[in-house]
Every structure is written in C-alpha cells, then in structure tokens.
Amino acid sequence: MSRTRKSTSVHMAATAVMALAAFAPAHAADSKAIIRAALEDGVFSGAMTGGLADKFKTITRSSSPVQAKVVLVRRFKDVGCGRLKFTLGQDAVPTREGGSQPFETTFELNLCADGSYPSDGVDLAQFPVPPQPSAKDLK
Template sequence: MKRRATGLAMALGCAVLLGSGDLAAADLKAHLLAALDSPEGRSDGDLSGPMAEFFQAQTRSSAAVRVQVRTLTKFAQVGCARLQATLLQDDVPTREGQRVPFAVRYELNLCRDGQPPSEGVDLEAAARGLSGGSPAQR
C-alpha cells in the first residue's frame, strides 16, 4: 500500500508541476506535447533535468528515468487529447533490500496550448464545487 501511495503522490506531483509552468517539468511537458504532435500519438525517451532528479530522489535510485506517452483519444477540439504518461525506472530499492523496476502511470487531458480541453467540462458543476455548494447541489 505504501508503494501505491508513493506512486500516487509522485503522479500528483508531476501533474502539479506540469500545470505550474515550472521549468522542472519542461522535459516531461515536451514529451507530452510531442505525443500530441506525433502522427502515431506517441513519444518515448529519457527524462532529464530537474524532473528526473525529483523522480530519482523519490525512488532513491540513480538509474535513468524513462518516459512513455501514448494518446488514448483525441478530442474534437484541435490539438487536444487524453494522454497516458508512464515514468519508468529500473533498480529501485525496496524495504526488503531488493532492487526492482518501478513505474508511475497517469492520464491527463491536454491541449497544445498547455491547457485542458473544454470539451466535456461541466462548467456549472465546477463553479458549484469551487463555491462550496453541497454535494446534493452538485
């Protein structure tokens, strides 16, 4: 369970960095945008820079961090898709002293301009949620 919680925390951390415009996520964001632009809807490669260092610090492994991005579906809005991003790393230590492969996978909706698509967004429900409306009102 701890491993799942760590993976979720890392995925959320990555998503927050992507949305913040932080330079630490620039390499990962480049892979996401490359998948949007690719005719095959894919981008694979090594992650470098501050984002890779963040990942390595979390896993306590200096092994290379790989990234795989796949387009799951394209939206009607031009340049927008649902993407699946997977960060992979070999040689990650466990509490038991083993060294195992580790992966974090998450999905996100993204447009070429870095924003989420408006397609399928219920703006009234979002406004109620932000204003603190009760669940019955949502």
C-alpha cells in the same frame, strides 16, 4: 541485377529503414517536449529529463534514468489537445528490504500542447466549486 530491380530493392530498403525509425525510441526530452511529441505524433517513448524527472528520482530514491512512454488515447475538439496515457518507470529502485527492482506507474491526463487543459473531455458539473470565504470570514 537489372537497374530497375536494383532501384526497387533500394527503395524497399529505404522504406523499411524509415518505418523502423518511426518506431525507434525518441531521445531524452523534458516533460513539455514529451507532451508536445505525444500530442503531435501520437506516441513518445524515451528517457525523460528535467525537473519532473528529477522529482521522480527523488521520490523513488533511484538515480536510474526515468523512462517515459506516452500514448495519445483520444484527440479533443480543441486544437493540440488530447487525453494522454503516461507510463513512467525506472530500473534499480531501492526496496525496503535493501534490494532494488524496476518500478513503473501509469496514469492518464487531459492536456493541451501549450500546457493548458482542454475545454472538452471534462464535465465541470461533476466538480462543483465549493463556496469561497469572503474577506470578512478570513479576519
């Protein structure tokens, strides 16, 4: 094989490995890291750790790892903000019948990388603020 062909083959193999790495599952991460990764890279897929994962395990009564797939649905004008679609799941979640089965839930949220909510993407007129009681009403 000529030197040029060998160089081209090595380059193609390296490109293929890098492309596969981009779609490989991420390592375990807490919810903040997952949100940042999804907002920056467009997707996160891997195990979720930390407080939210522990709460999820408590609710499902399963010690199986919580798997998360978070996809950026839409970017907002606010820098670092977007609509994220979360799919959280676990294997071996106990059932009422005594067995176990996989469990998965999906939901969407508007979030920013710093944990705040974006100013665009929400029509605040749809959510009027209810009248607040005054101090004398609380007596």
